[in-house]
Amino acid sequence: MAARNRANPLALAVLTCLYEAPMHPYEMAQTLRARAKHESIKLNYGSLYGVVETLERRGLVVAVGTSQQGRRPQRTVYAITEAGKVEMTEWLAELVAVPVKEYLQYEAALSLLGGLPPDEALPLLRQRCDVLEIQLDQMDALLETARKRGLPRLFALEGEYQAALLRADLEFTRLLVADIEAGTLSGLDEWRSWYTPEAPAPGPGTPSATPDTDAGDT
DSSP: OOOOOOOOHHHHHHHHHHHHSOBOHHHHHHHHHHTTGGGTSOOOHHHHHHHHHHHHHTTSEEEEEEEOOTTSOOEEEEEEOHHHHHHHHHHHHHHHHSOOOOOOHHHHHHHTGGGSOHHHHHHHHHHHHHHHHHHHHHHHHHHHHHHHTTOOGGGGHHHHHHHHHHHHHHHHHHHHHHHHHHTOSTTHHHHHHTTSTTSOOOOTTOOSOOOOOOTTOO
């Protein structure tokens, strides 16, 4: 078996589909969409076929036949191999047990927030709160509908996790807005000074002052 490549969660989704039963790629896509997995895993047909081909080259899946409906072209049906089952369980266990660094866009924006004047950043942060509130209401409504329809909680865990992330984001951003409005954010005066006419901004996320050192210091 080839070296492990666990960067693409779509490959793991394909393995879990085939763990249930042999399928052709179009059926895999239909299954994932029917279960709303595309909300958690980026899915498009072109990348799906490429993933299946890669898994086949690695010996994790194998073509076991073809299927055809009406006048549609024949489709290759794939099944998971024993090596694929091992890879699936090890990969999934690793994702569940070991937190990894994820480079979130909002985290990047916060690290560079100094690139905006405080008076411009504040209304944008308020706008984010408004959007997050709407998204959270929508997610809560979806989860409540799923519960009323009798969907086992096991199949809604990713939705619960997304809602938890939205709540954490909203709470953090509300507190940040409150600190800026109250003037209690540490460094706020320095941040404002970067945008006064007599003091050019040092650059996003860059403190305006550095410790003095003697010429002979190393």
